[in-house]
Amino acid sequence: MVSWFASLFGLITILTDVQWSVSPGVPDAGIPFTVQLRLEGQGRNAPDIKVAPPEVEGLDILDGPDVRSGSNISIVNGxxxxxxxxxxxxxVVAESSGAFRLPKVTAVSSSFEVEVPERLVVVRALKPSEDVFVELRCSNPSPWVEELVDLELTVLFRPFRDEELGTRVSSQDLLTMIDWERSVLGRFSSIINDRDRRGLSQFVRGRGEQEGWDGFxxxxxxxxxxxxxATLxxxxxxxxxxxxxxxxxxxFGTSVRVARRSPVRVxxxxxxxxxxxxxxxxxPSDWSGAMGRFGLSASLDRVVxxxxxxxxxxLRIEDLNGSADLARLPDxxxxxxLSAAGWEVSPDPAPGKVEGEVRTLRRSIRPMRNAVGLPRxxxxxxDPVTNAWTVATSEAIPVEVSSSTELNIDALPTADLELESSPLEVGPETWPGLGTIHVVPSIGLVPMGVGLGLGLVIAGGLRAVPAFTRRRTLSRRRELEHLRRELKTAQGQVAVGQAARAYLSAWSGHTADPISVLxxxxxxxxxxxxxxxxxxxRSDFGGGEEDASQHVVSLLLNLRERRI
Structure with a gap:
């Protein structure tokens, strides 16, 4: 059916032909093919055309529409x-063979509206390829949970040689004829879709029926x-x-290229x-899900x-088999x-670091009254290699534990800060691993008579008090200055933590629980x-903020500046 319309340029536009076409004429199941709607007409320029996509049950549209236009002017006899x-x-692609009918659609432009008739498309079943061989294998079809297994994908090509031209197409060139975007690669997508990693494949030669073939x-x-x-x-x-x-x-010279090719789907x-x-x-009753064979060692940053x-x-965990997933390994x-041996453990462990075949864990612990050493x-x-249970053990570490230091709070230096009304509940959580503060009762008034007698004895020693006090104050200030320099020059979270705790203990005069003093x-x-x-x-093992050490140093130096 032909429609006549006036164009915008004053010329007559004639729609001479409109039809569906399919390339190739008989497509194969599973192989993408092209469905094309072609419109021809007379006139200077092709008008803008709107048309619905060819939606057919059983045909999946992969891409499109790709719109292309062309025009020509000819002069004959003036x-x-x-x-x-x-x-x-x-x-489009058809997953199965069969007959598919392209629908009747309407092409609409500003100058015409035309109905496109239906078109029958026959898709044939693709014969198994005699030129390409693909194999998927698993190194262990019955692995243990968490056991590492290898999956192998092998692609072999039958050698192709054009006898007339005396030219052979290498397997590397044949590999470039695979449409990786249209292929379904499953667990191999991450490496094959990466052009650089695709080149890391292993060159292999075929055996048996594929003797003489080669591929990757x-x-x-x-x-x-x-x-x-589980199904792969x-x-x-x-x-x-x-x-x-x-x-x-x-x-530029002579070149050889592929003239004709046949579709392949395997x-x-x-x-x-x-x-x-x-x-x-x-x-073991205390098995927490670890799979593999490991070595375990333990150490403390100090033993007194x-x-x-x-x-x-x-804790240092070494993967002896070299196949464990250390990042997901249970602690x-x-x-x-530790609890049975008299130790309290921090309830919030930091995540571990994995470097090569070693995972390192840190826990904050503290000895209590009955702790005499770190147990095994x-x-x-x-172990999935030997199919047997194993237990890695660390060596016991002797520890010397002494009673915590007590301090008369009345002897602390006076503070420039005003006391805040809201009291802080002092407990084990105020400093991980610190003991309870024991309040020293204040000294009562001695009887007047005894005081009068002792006063005469003590009076002679009062002159020596100022000099003694000055020497003691000077020694404490020198110690704080020394610890302050170490705090400012410490590098790394562990070193900063040790320097910070030493400085705060010296500043407060209380070793066991300086936080309670503050x-x-x-x-x-x-x-x-x-x-x-x-x-x-936590920051040293990825559990905290990167500037945690700077924050601690800033708070401690601020204490000194305010003379708390």
Missing amino acids: QASAAWTRTLSWT RWTVSTRFRTSGT DPVRIVGSYPVSLVRTNTV DTPPIDIEVRTPPLADR LQMGEPVTLT PPVDEL LRLPSF AKISPIRATELQEAFVALD
């Missing part, structure tokens, strides 16, 4: 004529987190394979994986402690062992400093 073409193309193999490692049946989805390779070559001569069968749970027999004084416990079950700690695990002067300041110490303890 008569000028103009013609235009406009094509709209969609890339990719390997990825994975774990199965839960037991039961099939891999689909979509592309083409050369049928013939052609030699062309250009100003699907691997799915693989069922039976993921096993470690056996109940001989399972006062009761309730915090100390850092460092060793040490809380009960253990990490039970199941709390009697400024509860809010004590709370702020305590929170800063907690953030500092």
Whole structure:
């Protein structure tokens, strides 16, 4: 049906033809093909055309429309004529063979409206490729939970040689004919879709029926987190394979290219994986889910402690098999062992650091009344290599624990800050691992008679008090100045934490619980400093803020400037 309309330029626009076309004429199932709507007319320029996409059940639209236009002007016997073409193309794919009917659509422009008739498209079943071989394999079809397994994807090509041209197409060139965007790669998507990592594949040669073929193999490692049946989805390779070559001569020399090619689609069968749970027999009661074989060592940053004084416990876990997921490895079950040995453990552990085959953990602990040393700690695990339970243990560490220091609060230097009305509840959480402050009762008045008698004896020594006091004050100031310099020059969260605690203990005159001393002067300041110490303890292992050490140093130096 032909429609006539006047164009914007005063010329007559004639729509001469409109039709569907499919390329290739008989597409294959699973191979993308092109559906094209072509409109031709007479006139100077092609008008803007709107048309609905060819939505058909069973056909998936992958891309489009790609709109292209063309025009030409011809003069014959002094008569000028103009013609235009406009094509709209969609890339579609049919997952199965069959007959599909492109729908009747209406093409609309500002100068015409035309109905496009239906078109039947027959999709044939794609024959198994005789030129490309694809295999998906798993190194262990029945792994243990969390066991590392390797998946291999192998693609082999039948050698292609054009006898007339005497040219052979290498497997590397054949690999470039795979359409990676259209292929379904499953767990291999992360490496094959990366052009740089795709080049890290292993060159392999075929065996058996594929003897004489060659190609490439990719390997990825994975774990199965839960037991039961797991299914590896099939891999689909979509592309083409050369049928013939052609030699062309250009100003740059002779080149050979693919003249014709045939479509290729290869699907691997799915693989069922039976993921096993470690056996109940001989399972340690404190097993927390660790899989692998490990070495465990423990250390303390110091071994001479006062009761309730915090100390850092460092655990070093080494992966002896080299296949464990250290970042997701459960922490060793040490809380009960430490508690039974007289230690209190910080309830908020920081995450560990993983460097190579070693994971390092830190915990803040403190000795209580019955603590005599760090006990042997253990990490039970199941070794998937030997299929046996193992227990890694650390060596015991002797520790010297003495009673905590007590201080007469009345002897503290006076503060320039006003006492705040809100009291702070002093307890173990005010400083992780610190003992309880014991209040020293104030001295009562002695009987008048005894005082009069003793006064005569003491009077002679009063002259020596100022000199003694000056020497003591000078010694304390020198110690604080020395610790202040160490605090300002300390590098790293661990060094800053040790210098900060030493400075605060010296400033307060109380080793076991200096936070409680500050709390009697400024509860809010004590709370702020305590929170800063907690953030500092966690920051070295990724659990706190990066500027935690600077915050602690700033608060402590501010205490000195205000003479608290």
